[in-house]
Amino acid sequence: MVTSYITGDNNDNEDIQKTATVEEDESLATEIKITNEDLKFVIDTMKKEAPSDLVSIKQLLYGMASAFTKCPIHHSVNSRKTGAGKTHDLTLVSSYFPKKYVIVLAGMSDKALFHRHGINVIVDENTGNTMPVQPIIEDLKSKIENLQGDKKKNKKEIEKYQYEIEELNAKSQKVN
Amino acid sequence: MKLKNLMQSLKKLIELDNKIFLFLDTAQEGLFNTLMSMISQDSNDQLYEFSDKSNTGKIGSKINRLRGTPTIFNTQVIDDTRQVRYQEKNRRLIHVIPNTSTEKIHSAMGLIGQRYGLVDEEYGIQVVSGADKERAKEIVSIMTDKLIDHSKLLGPKESGVKISFTKSIAHGIHKGGDIGEWGMTVMDRVMRYLTIITKVNMDSRPRIIDTKTGKFYPISTFEDLREALDLMGMASSMLRPYVAHWYNTVFLPTFKELPDEHHKVTKEIKGLESEKQQITIMQETEIGLTSKELAQKTYEIMNIPISVDGVRKQYLYPLSNMGVINMTRSVINRSENLYSPVEDSVFSLFDDDGDSRLKICDFRLYPNKRIIEEEYRTIVKHDAKEGVEKFSKIQDTGHRWY
Numbered sequence: 001m002v003t004s005y006i007t008g009d010n011n012d013n014e015d016i017q018k019t020a021t022v023e024e025d026e027s028l029a030t031e032i033k034i035t036n037e038d039l040k041f042v043i044d045t046m047k048k049e050a051p052s053d054l055v056s057i058k059q060l061l062y063g064m065a066s067a068f069t070k071c072p073i074h075h076s077v078n079s080r081k082t083g084a085g086k087t088h089d090l091t092l093v094s095s096y097f098p099k100k101y102v103i104v105l106a107g108m109s110d111k112a113l114f115h116r117h118g119i120n121v122i123v124d125e126n127t128g129n130t131m132p133v134q135p136i137i138e139d140l141k142s143k144i145e146n147l148q149g150d151k152k153k154n155k156k157e158i159e160k161y162q163y164e165i166e167e168l169n170a171k172s173q174k175v176n
Numbered sequence: 177m178k179l180k181n182l183m184q185s186l187k188k189l190i191e192l193d194n195k196i197f198l199f200l201d202t203a204q205e206g207l208f209n210t211l212m213s214m215i216s217q218d219s220n221d222q223l224y225e226f227s228d229k230s231n232t233g234k235i236g237s238k239i240n241r242l243r244g245t246p247t248i249f250n251t252q253v254i255d256d257t258r259q260v261r262y263q264e265k266n267r268r269l270i271h272v273i274p275n276t277s278t279e280k281i282h283s284a285m286g287l288i289g290q291r292y293g294l295v296d297e298e299y300g301i302q303v304v305s306g307a308d309k310e311r312a313k314e315i316v317s318i319m320t321d322k323l324i325d326h327s328k329l330l331g332p333k334e335s336g337v338k339i340s341f342t343k344s345i346a347h348g349i350h351k352g353g354d355i356g357e358w359g360m361t362v363m364d365r366v367m368r369y370l371t372i373i374t375k376v377n378m379d380s381r382p383r384i385i386d387t388k389t390g391k392f393y394p395i396s397t398f399e400d401l402r403e404a405l406d407l408m409g410m411a412s413s414m415l416r417p418y419v420a421h422w423y424n425t426v427f428l429p430t431f432k433e434l435p436d437e438h439h440k441v442t443k444e445i446k447g448l449e450s451e452k453q454q455i456t457i458m459q460e461t462e463i464g465l466t467s468k469e470l471a472q473k474t475y476e477i478m479n480i481p482i483s484v485d486g487v488r489k490q491y492l493y494p495l496s497n498m499g500v501i502n503m504t505r506s507v508i509n510r511s512e513n514l515y516s517p518v519e520d521s522v523f524s525l526f527d528d529d530g531d532s533r534l535k536i537c538d539f540r541l542y543p544n545k546r547i548i549e550e551e552y553r554t555i556v557k558h559d560a561k562e563g564v565e566k567f568s569k570i571q572d573t574g575h576r577w578y
């Protein structure tokens with residue numbers, strides 16, 4: 001892990017530090033060359049715990065690596081009888097991938113994937129581009145704060161905004 | 177008012193790229209039905225509209241936007257060929273079959289013993305060390321970062337790889353004959369495997385670099401193709417590979433041994449002048465094999481003891497559901513079915529199980545130096561038109577690639 005080069009004692013600096021570390025990690029990863037020997041080492045290491053399933057291991061390794069490209073390869077591991085080592089091969093290969101990318105499920109209902117955690121966005125109807133909605137809400141909140149300078153005059157307007165923000169947040173939480 | 181408008185156009189964005197989903201148990205039939213268009217990458221963003229209740233109790237519709245495609249891995253034993261949409265699912269998921277040979281079972285039993293019976297240090301020395309595992313994980317982690325970085329500038333279904341012998345591969349699959357729609361699925365699978373194998377080896381492959389955008393295309397080598405074809409022996413099968421193997425080694429040879437006449441039950445009777453005559457009492461309408469006969473043949477040929485019911489469930493029903501064999505009721509024994517082949521053989525990419533090479537029957541498509549150079553003509557021509565400022569350059573890593 002690369003250590004951050006930015007120092008500071010407030011929260012903003014911590015965020016910058018984290019971002020810088022991630023970016024540095026990524027650029028470092030792209031600078032490091034992976035040789036044929038490195039890949040052979042990975043396959044040989046995996047093979048030690050499933051010596052007779054080399055073809056299956058390679059299929060799963062390349063299949064899982066394809067998750068990080070625009071051409072994913074989906075696989076179905078099956079066998080004539082139970083106990084052939086399907087789950088073993090699958091968990092073995094997946095254990096070498098960073099945990100943050102692997103989601104192990106004992107089961108999933110039909111529509112569960114469509115309700116996974118996500119961020120709220122609005123879509124530009126002309127370009128089709130998406131924009132996160134949270135910064136816009138924050139902006140409106142700050143406007144409300146400004147209106148609070150003259151509470152009596154802006155009372156109705158402030159209450160209306162507050163109610164709508166609450167409703168918006170409540171809805172988002174419920175769906176998530 | 178602005179917030180109200182905002183609220184109405186609000187959508188949840190769910191990012192699914194760079195995710196590996198492992199279904200460790202047989203997934204519900206409906207799950208794959210709903211995922212079909214997503215795993216086909218029909219579009220980058222897909223909308224899912226559903227009804228939901230608001231805080232005030234009003235029912236309305238909401239939309240979630242799903243971006244990207246997760247990579248799915250499923251495990252199962254049970255036969256699902258009878259499902260209505262099985263063929264669609266079968267086309268999208270490549271079969272992986274763990275080895276079940278006697279040698280594998282013996283070595284796996286040894287490993288199970290070591291896993292339970294050794295302390296960590298012994299396991300590290302005798303099987304695999306923790307340090308080696310950590311190093312392998314580190315390499316895989318760097319590899320994933322590189323793949324993500326390379327894919328940043330690519331759109332859905334864009335490979336980002338230059339393959340100079342695609343025409344040869346296509347010809348090696350169809351060999352100039354009629355192989356049906358499955359041929360396209362096989363071609364797609366070869367290309368996907370070849371693409372990812374080239375990409376994980378991208379640091380040791382020559383590449384074409386777009387000098388304007390910085391986008392680069394690693395160039396596939398024959399070494400990558402060989403690795404891809406080694407996997408295609410298993411991955412090109414329309415059926416589960418053990419079913420295809422049984423069909424080719426047990427079912428077809430046994431069926432070919434049958435006489436050309438329809439099976440019949442006859443009775444000997446005496447004629448008016450006391451001569452003997454054979455009269456037909458019952459006759460089958462089809463030529464075919466019974467499950468009992470096939471269970472016996474499975475044991476004789478493959479040395480696998482299997483029950484009559486087992487033959488039906490593991491081999492005959494999946495083959496019948498896939499339309500590879502016919503199933504008709506026996507006239508002589510009404511409790512039996514007769515099974516006969518629809519096709520002479522099931523699709524096989526290679527002529528020989530142990531030889532993963534494609535045969536190129538047309539010499540003009542054999543991927544020699546001239547054919548490969550021809551593949552770069554477009555880039556060279558484009559560069560010449562552009563003058564001094566080239567849009568791309570080829571960078572060699574010193575790896576011998578042809």
